[in-house]
Amino acid sequence: MPLLEVGSLTIDYPTSRGAIRAVEDISFSLKKGETLGLAGESGSGKSTLGLSIIRLVPYPGVIVKGHIKIDETDILKLPEDEMRFIRGRKAAYIFQDPMTSLNPVKRIGAHFIELIRTHEPNTGKEEAFERTKTVVKNLGILSERINDYPHQFSGGMRQRIMIGLAIALNPDLVIADEPTTALDVIVQAKILDLLESLRKVYGMALILISHDLSIILERCDKIIIMYAGHMLEYATSIEMHRNPKHPYTQGLLQSIPNIELSDQKLVAIPGSPPDMLNPPKGCRFWPRCSYAKKICRVKEPPLIKVGRNHFVRCFLYGKKGVHVERNRKS
Amino acid sequence: MGLRSYIITRILLTIPTLLLLLSMVFLIMRVLPGDPVALHFEKKATPEQMESMRRALGLDKPLWTQYIEYLGGLVDIGYILEHGYPNLGKSMQTFEEVGGQIFSAFPATLELAFYSMIIASVIGILLGVISSKSYNSILDHLIRGVGTVTYAVPIFFLGIVFQLIFGVYLRWLPTGLRINPVVDPPATITGLYTIDSLLQGNLFKFFESLKALLLPSLTLGIILSGMFVRMTRTNMLETLRLDFVTAAKARGLKESTVTYGYALRNAFLPILTMMGLQFAILLGGAILTETTFSWPGLGRYIVDRINFRDYTAIQGAVVVFGLFVTLVSLVVDILYAYLDPRIRL
Numbered sequence A: 001m002p003l004l005e006v007g008s009l010t011i012d013y014p015t016s017r018g019a020i021r022a023v024e025d026i027s028f029s030l031k032k033g034e035t036l037g038l039a040g041e042s043g044s045g046k047s048t049l050g051l052s053i054i055r056l057v058p059y060p061g062v063i064v065k066g067h068i069k070i071d072e073t074d075i076l077k078l079p080e081d082e083m084r085f086i087r088g089r090k091a092a093y094i095f096q097d098p099m100t101s102l103n104p105v106k107r108i109g110a111h112f113i114e115l116i117r118t119h120e121p122n123t124g125k126e127e128a129f130e131r132t133k134t135v136v137k138n139l140g141i142l143s144e145r146i147n148d149y150p151h152q153f154s155g156g157m158r159q160r161i162m163i164g165l166a167i168a169l170n171p172d173l174v175i176a177d178e179p180t181t182a183l184d185v186i187v188q189a190k191i192l193d194l195l196e197s198l199r200k201v202y203g204m205a206l207i208l209i210s211h212d213l214s215i216i217l218e219r220c221d222k223i224i225i226m227y228a229g230h231m232l233e234y235a236t237s238i239e240m241h242r243n244p245k246h247p248y249t250q251g252l253l254q255s256i257p258n259i260e261l262s263d264q265k266l267v268a269i270p271g272s273p274p275d276m277l278n279p280p281k282g283c284r285f286w287p288r289c290s291y292a293k294k295i296c297r298v299k300e301p302p303l304i305k306v307g308r309n310h311f312v313r314c315f316l317y318g319k320k321g322v323h324v325e326r327n328r329k330s
Numbered sequence B: 001m002g003l004r005s006y007i008i009t010r011i012l013l014t015i016p017t018l019l020l021l022l023s024m025v026f027l028i029m030r031v032l033p034g035d036p037v038a039l040h041f042e043k044k045a046t047p048e049q050m051e052s053m054r055r056a057l058g059l060d061k062p063l064w065t066q067y068i069e070y071l072g073g074l075v076d077i078g079y080i081l082e083h084g085y086p087n088l089g090k091s092m093q094t095f096e097e098v099g100g101q102i103f104s105a106f107p108a109t110l111e112l113a114f115y116s117m118i119i120a121s122v123i124g125i126l127l128g129v130i131s132s133k134s135y136n137s138i139l140d141h142l143i144r145g146v147g148t149v150t151y152a153v154p155i156f157f158l159g160i161v162f163q164l165i166f167g168v169y170l171r172w173l174p175t176g177l178r179i180n181p182v183v184d185p186p187a188t189i190t191g192l193y194t195i196d197s198l199l200q201g202n203l204f205k206f207f208e209s210l211k212a213l214l215l216p217s218l219t220l221g222i223i224l225s226g227m228f229v230r231m232t233r234t235n236m237l238e239t240l241r242l243d244f245v246t247a248a249k250a251r252g253l254k255e256s257t258v259t260y261g262y263a264l265r266n267a268f269l270p271i272l273t274m275m276g277l278q279f280a281i282l283l284g285g286a287i288l289t290e291t292t293f294s295w296p297g298l299g300r301y302i303v304d305r306i307n308f309r310d311y312t313a314i315q316g317a318v319v320v321f322g323l324f325v326t327l328v329s330l331v332v333d334i335l336y337a338y339l340d341p342r343i344r345l
């Protein structure tokens, strides 16, 4: 039984100039303790997809189709007050910018105590306070500092605190949306290491969102490559690394510097992502694809199974692969 | 800069501000057509009578001498110690001490201002929050519409409508005066009737004075609330978009915690600043409200005396208003520093 199951998920942002389809027909599932990476350029719909899992797609976004099941319950059908107990307790979210993610007028400790006592109303103030101290210590922050305000911490420290808030109630799933993008390169690895070690200790599943495929390859069991709201490829990290199928994935991998390859030629993918108000017909990637055929411009390629746990949305694999409409199993 | 040195600087800065204000009033009063001496006499006076009156009022002296003497009176410490208020000169109409008259009229204005502010901020902030939470809905448009209308309605018009409905037609509430004339006002401690009667444990007088306060403070409060609605709505819309609000929702916190503890708590800071600035407008509004409701405060005092070109009385009242506005903005600054941990040093 998967912890999370997303099926045919489609999300629109209606705007005055027409609807932006930020996420289209995406399906995947995640088992307890598994790690999934969402990779793609900025604007490809990663955050929209991530936020939909806690049903917080920003205004004016609407989920127009599909389901999101956590422990078999379709959260899209839950009333708001029940949804509140999923957020924070079953699924937690870590945002990109730690500098703005904490309430500036609230002490750090108060953030934790409030969280614990909201979800576990029987917890006394003292007990919540003690628990907060323990969590904060595990983050590598002095427990005296829980009386400080957010502005008294550096960005890296604040992201540690956000991680602490995410794991405080021991949720089954943590969604980390570009958790290190806003931070110095030096602290990035430390934050990701902290996240990984805590994840292992608590046995949580993780969805790691990043525009940086190298980070995801290093730290996730399986990977979804997103492009303009579409899932272009879905595979285990090892498969994705050794045997990338989609021309876009291949391009992304070629643009990652690799210290082991001394004579590596770094190649950036030419062109830029499409205007989401007028996306190209057919495959969303064809204007930038060097393999584009006639059919790519008129027809959307279906998701094709090309191996065990490996799917790609590309006409190049039509004959070899096994054609499937939707991947319900992983 | 520490909070204390900031406060001291602010207090010192009020001195040039007040001096400027005072000089302007001093000049404007004398440029204005109308002669206090002529207005003093009910019938036409002889030139000799006029001349001796002018001398008695000190108006025969050169302007700058009058100015210096007036300023000198203000800082006369001995006088302040003796009377409990500064020497603001004698009224050109009644020859009474202006300081004493203002001292007895000001609490009425203060009490009206205080309750109006509470009504304006409670109504305004509440409606502003509701409006922002139901962004772009019919309710939002309705609240914004009401906010704009109250903003534009003349005070005396709303006041008279209230008087007609609640005073004349329903006969629920008094339409003027600070307390029912058959009830003795509470003994003066602060000069605020509601506070004084509570301090003396007299609930009857408390409710009597509260009843009298209701219509004027509701009038002024509703008119001022429009600005609060707009300000709260704008600030809330901005704050509700911020990451920490989304992050709070993502932690499954209660809706009310997110709205009030996160969004409003942060949106309130600029609202607080405006509350301070509003006080000047509030006092302006108080003048009109006091006239409409025969409220014996400083606003009505000014209106009464301006007809007689009572220079000293007007100057005194304006100085007190100025001092009050400065004091409020100082309190607001301190409160702001207290509420925003990023400022506390």
Ligand SMILES: Nc1ncnc2c1ncn2[C@@H]1O[C@H](COP(=O)(O)OP(=O)(O)O)[C@@H](O)[C@H]1O
Binding pocket: A013, A015, A020, A022, A040, A041, A042, A043, A044, A045, A046, A047, A048, A049, A058, A059, A060, A061, A276
């Ligand atoms: N509030 C919004 N209103 C309108 N369009 C939006 C909004 N938020 C995101 N979008 C659009 O949805 C698409 C996906 O955005 P997002 O999920 O933030 O991508 P990513 O996280 O991969 O950078 C983008 O094209 C963006 O323009």
Ligand SMILES: [Mg+2]
Binding pocket: A046, A047, A048, A177, A178
């Ligand atoms: Mg994003």
